[in-house]
Structures are given as structure tokens and as C-alpha cells.
Amino acid sequence: MNQTDLLIALQSDVDCFSGATIDTQLESLPRWDSLSILLVISHIEANYKIILSGQQIRECRTVRDLLNLIPTS
Amino acid sequence: MKTTLKNFKIRAIALSTGSITKSYIEDGLAQGIPQIKLERISQTIGLNFRKTAQNNITTLDLCEDASRRLLRSLDLDISSVDAIIFVTQTPDYSQPNNASLLHGRLGLSQDSMAYDISMGCSGWVYGLHQAALLCAHGGLGRVLLCAGDTLSRLTNKLDQSIDPLFGDAGSATLVERSGAEDTMYFMFGTDGSMSSAIKVPAGGSREPPTSKSKEEMKDKFGNITTQENLQMNGADVFNFTLRDVPQAIQAVMSYANYKVSEVDALVLHQANKYIVQLIGQKTGFNPNQVPNTVFAKFGNQSSASIPCVLIDSMGEALTQKPVKIVGCGFGVGLSWAAFAGEIGPFIVCPIQPYPQTP
Numbered sequence: 238m239n240q241t242d243l244l245i246a247l248q249s250d251v252d253c254f255s256g257a258t259i260d261t262q263l264e265s266l267p268r269w270d271s272l273s274i275l276l277v278i279s280h281i282e283a284n285y286k287i288i289l290s291g292q293q294i295r296e297c298r299t300v301r302d303l304l305n306l307i308p309t310s
Numbered sequence: 311m312k313t314t315l316k317n318f319k320i321r322a323i324a325l326s327t328g329s330i331t332k333s334y335i336e337d338g339l340a341q342g343i344p345q346i347k348l349e350r351i352s353q354t355i356g357l358n359f360r361k362t363a364q365n366n367i368t369t370l371d372l373c374e375d376a377s378r379r380l381l382r383s384l385d386l387d388i389s390s391v392d393a394i395i396f397v398t399q400t401p402d403y404s405q406p407n408n409a410s411l412l413h414g415r416l417g418l419s420q421d422s423m424a425y426d427i428s429m430g431c432s433g434w435v436y437g438l439h440q441a442a443l444l445c446a447h448g449g450l451g452r453v454l455l456c457a458g459d460t461l462s463r464l465t466n467k468l469d470q471s472i473d474p475l476f477g478d479a480g481s482a483t484l485v486e487r488s489g490a491e492d493t494m495y496f497m498f499g500t501d502g503s504m505s506s507a508i509k510v511p512a513g514g515s516r517e518p519p520t521s522k523s524k525e526e527m528k529d530k531f532g533n534i535t536t537q538e539n540l541q542m543n544g545a546d547v548f549n550f551t552l553r554d555v556p557q558a559i560q561a562v563m564s565y566a567n568y569k570v571s572e573v574d575a576l577v578l579h580q581a582n583k584y585i586v587q588l589i590g591q592k593t594g595f596n597p598n599q600v601p602n603t604v605f606a607k608f609g610n611q612s613s614a615s616i617p618c619v620l621i622d623s624m625g626e627a628l629t630q631k632p633v634k635i636v637g638c639g640f641g642v643g644l645s646w647a648a649f650a651g652e653i654g655p656f657i658v659c660p661i662q663p664y665p666q667t668p
């Protein structure tokens with residue numbers, strides 16, 4: 238999957254990403270909050286079988302940073 | 311670590327909640343939070359109503375009320391209770407412990423034990439194990455297990471990420487020695503390296519309360535806390551519930567040689583509706599095997615939440631017949647405690663708010 242596909246999959250589960258692009262700053266998303274962080278962890282765990290730490294997510298600045306945490310194989 | 315116990319049984323269970331009913335949406339609107347935001351969070355994690363205690367009511371009061379109702383329902387001679395185990399992290403004082411205070415209030419015999427166990431959301435399972443151990447191997451006949459917290463006292467009312475989650479409750483469970491050979495299987499785990507994930511940083515011996523520990527800080531989401539408030543790193547706690555809790559449940563089931571299809575109910579600590587649902591899915595249970603309505607009615611009740619599920623969601627079955635359950639408490643520590651076995655039938659006292667409104 239390329240990053241666009243990963244983003245589309247993420248958007249289907251986590252509502253705060255609707256309208257976002259790969260370059261969107263996470264802090265600029267109105268609904269980027271603690272609930273969204275849980276939904277991201279849950280989405281990535283369910284689809285890619287990896288559990289991201291809170292620290293990994295806190296270090297992300299853009300949607301791209303977040304998608305880069307997903308191993309592409 | 312895993313362990314088994316037999317030759318004990320649960321005789322009765324009771325629970326008292328705080329008497330104030332709070333509505334997540336109404337309270338949020340009153341704080342000026344947009345309705346659309348409140349509804350999104352409410353729908354996802356199941357925040358709806360919760361019961362909190364009046365300012366002058368403590369965990370001890372709630373557990374005393376539950377204990378009195380429990381002892382009345384059994385028509386039990388109080389002198390036949392050999393021990394009180396009190397599981398709480400919100401005791402009345404740092405000294406003496408809540409168990410001794412309750413011993414005095416209930417008028418137990420001097421020939422008895424009374425001690426606290428400082429555990430949160432995994433605590434009822436720890437208490438059950440301890441009470442069962444005393445009955446099965448310690449020569450005691452009856453143990454009163456109290457478990458509960460008034461966490462609403464520790465949260466900052468302006469911390470929207472934490473305060474709306476918690477309700478206040480105190481439970482009482484009577485455990486007795488018995489000739490029954492049924493085995494209860496336990497699986498305990500701890501991750502102390504993650505102890506900061508749920509924490510009240512100041513107010514204990516390490517960081518005594520000072521004017522600085524009462525200073526309010528605002529996070530980037532606008533939530534306000536002090537160092538004396540309960541703080542939680544939601545993402546780290548969530549990771550732990552996705553990783554360690556399902557593993558513990560699967561491990562205790564394999565230890566007990568239980569298949570999902572033969573289990574009547576998976577009884578989980580009601581952290582929130584979303585987490586309970588996810589753990590049920592990850593462990594292969596059908597949603598109708600996983601009671602998940604307690605959080606929306608009462609909030610996260612810490613160590614009282616598993617007894618609350620037993621009464622509120624399974625009370626009718628438990629008064630009538632043995633029920634095969636798998637359960638898991640998980641939270642502050644980080645700590646998790648899973649169990650598997652048959653319980654019931656036993657006396658189930660109705661959930662009541664304390665104090666009762668006239």
C-alpha cells in the first residue's frame with residue numbers, strides 16, 4: 238500500500254482525518270485529540286498488527302509522520 | 311504468574327454508588343463544550359451517565375453501606391467474620407487503614423484480621439484471591455472483601471480527558487471456606503516500568519503537598535490539572551489494554567482449559583465501553599458474552615466495577631445457578647489480574663446510591 242491508500246484506510250476509521258492530506262499538520266486538525274490518538278492506535282493495531290506507543294504518536298508532526306510508522310511490505 | 315485456589319465460595323455481593331447522577335453531555339454543555347464534540351466522544355467510548363459521591367462521603371462510607379446491606383441479607387452473626395480486606399487507593403487517612411476503621415464501625419470481634427490492599431482497577435481480583443487464600447489455606451471461615459474508590463475526588467473537574475470517566479462506588483463481597491472442589495484459576499501481571507501511565511504525582515511521601523503541587527497547569531487540549539490530581543497517559547494505557555490484557559485472558563483460559571463457547575460471560579473491568587468491546591473482540595468472544603453497559607450508567611468505578619457487572623448485568627443468573635465466568639481487572643500499576651471459574655449461586659443485593667435520597 239502506498240501512503241495515499243494508508244490514509245484512505247485511516248480516514249475510514251478515524252473521523253478527524255476527513256479532508257486531511259499527507260502533508261496536513263496534525264495540530265491543525267480540529268478533532269486531533271486524545272480520543273483520536275486512541276482511534277489511530279486501534280486502527281493501526283487492527284490492520285497492521287503493530288501497537289504504537291503514545292510517545293511515537295506524540296513525536297509525529299504531520300499525517301505523513303504518522304503513516305511512516307506503518308511498515309509497508 | 312498463575313495460581314489456582316479451591317475450597318472457597320462467594321456467598322453474597324453488594325455495591326453502593328455515590329448519590330449524585332452526572333450527565334456527560336449536560337455537564338459538558340454547561341462548561342461551554344460544543345455539542346457535536348461531546349456527542350462524538352459519548353458515542354465512541356460510551357460516556358453517558360455516572361454516579362459520584364457527595365463531598366462528605368468517602369469510599370469507606372460506600373463500602374460500609376454495602377457491607378451492612380450484605381450482612382443483613384445473610385442474617386449473619388457479625389462475630390463470625392474473621393477478616394476484612396479493604397481494597398482501595400482512596401482511603402480516609404494515610405493511617406490507620408480503612409479496614410480497621412470499618413472493623414470498628416461494624417463492630418467485628420477483636421479476634422480478627424483487618425488490612426488494606428492498595429490496588430486500583432485490578433484490585434477486586436487481588437482481593438478475591440487474598441480472601442480465598444485465607445479461607446482455603448489460612449484456616450479462616452469468613453472474609454469480608456471491600457473494594458472501591460472515590461476517584462472523582464482525585465480528578466480535576468476542568469480536565470475533560472479524565473474527570474468525566476470516573477464514578478464512585480464501594481463494593482462488599484463475602485467469601486467463605488467451603489468443601490467445594492471447584493477450582494478458580496488466576497493469572498496476575500505487573501508492568502512497573504509503566505507506573506507513570508496512571509499516577510497522582512504529588513500528595514504522598516515522595517512529593518508532599520505544597521503550594522506548588524496545587525498550581526494549575528493547562529495542556530495543549532485545554533485540560534487543567536494539578537500535580538495532586540489523577541493523571542493518565544491515555545495512549546500508553548490503551549496500548550497496555552490492547553496488548554497485555556487480551557494475553558492474560560487467553561492465558562487464564564488456557565490454564566483453566568476453557569473454550570470461549572463454554573464461557574457464560576467475560577467480565578471485564580469497565581474502563582470504558584470502547585475498551586471493553588475491543589478486548590472482547592480480540593479474545594474471540596461474542597458481544598453478547600461480554601457485559602458492557604455498566605460504564606454508561608455508572609462510569610469507571612475502579613476496583614468496584616467487576617462487582618458492579620456481576621450485580622447489574624448478571625445478578626439474576628447468579629442468584630439462581632452456577633455461572634462459568636472469565637474476568638479481568640486492569641489498570642493503575644500497571645497491573646492486571648485475570649480469573650476463570652464457576653461462581654454462584656449466591657445472594658445478590660441490589661445496587662443502591664448512598665446516602666439514599668428520601
